[in-house]
Amino acid sequence: MSMTRNGIADLDLKFSQMDVSDIVFVADIERRNYEYPWTRTIFSDCLSSGYLCTVANFNDKIIGYSVVSTTSHDAQILNLCVDKDCRGLGFGEKIMDLLIEDIKSRGLNEIYLEVRSSNIQAIALYKKKGFELIGVRQNYYRDHNGREDAKVFFLNTKKIGYKQ
Numbered sequence: 001m002s003m004t005r006n007g008i009a010d011l012d013l014k015f016s017q018m019d020v021s022d023i024v025f026v027a028d029i030e031r032r033n034y035e036y037p038w039t040r041t042i043f044s045d046c047l048s049s050g051y052l053c054t055v056a057n058f059n060d061k062i063i064g065y066s067v068v069s070t071t072s073h074d075a076q077i078l079n080l081c082v083d084k085d086c087r088g089l090g091f092g093e094k095i096m097d098l099l100i101e102d103i104k105s106r107g108l109n110e111i112y113l114e115v116r117s118s119n120i121q122a123i124a125l126y127k128k129k130g131f132e133l134i135g136v137r138q139n140y141y142r143d144h145n146g147r148e149d150a151k152v153f154f155l156n157t158k159k160i161g162y163k164q
């Protein structure tokens, strides 16, 4: 896909709630983009559990998705992915913006997430959106060499000066 970041109008990216019929495409993207991918069953369980599952379509093709769980007082971003060929074009940030708006519209302001310590791109995105590092879970993830730490990030959308 040859595009520049400036060539993408907001209208080009369309969001919809993930449907069961999307899972086969989402799981394909998941396999291409994670070393330890979620299975179709996990996505299916997320849908049945009522998690906020969103797909992002570009030119009628799913290019990314997100999964968020909520409680009565906070939200946790469990998955956020943009397909390899479509990265670096602003899609990940647009998905995050939508997520944050969606979470806020449900009356929730506190958002948590965990990310591999080595995931520089995702960490840069989270910091750009105002997330702060609040902790480390040691040896949380599997990796080639054994285990890898998780960094825990937090955003309070009501914090002073926060502007998406």
Ligand SMILES: CC(C)(COP(=O)(O)OP(=O)(O)OC[C@H]1O[C@@H](n2cnc3c(N)ncnc32)[C@H](O)[C@@H]1OP(=O)(O)O)[C@@H](O)C(=O)NCCC(=O)NCCS
Residues within 6 Å of the ligand: 033, 079, 080, 081, 082, 083, 086, 087, 088, 089, 090, 091, 092, 093, 094, 114, 115, 116, 119, 120, 121, 122, 124, 125, 128
């Ligand atoms: C993290 C991810 C969603 C970013 O998606 P993307 O569409 O490439 O991101 P964007 O183009 O919207 O970039 C937004 C910001 O992310 C950060 N970023 C994205 N790519 C980056 C890179 N290669 N290096 C450093 N920072 C990067 C930057 O802060 C960037 O803002 P900037 O362009 O103003 O510098 C994408 O890399 C991805 O899906 N990775 C695989 C799945 C994954 O690891 N998900 C996170 C699990 S916790």
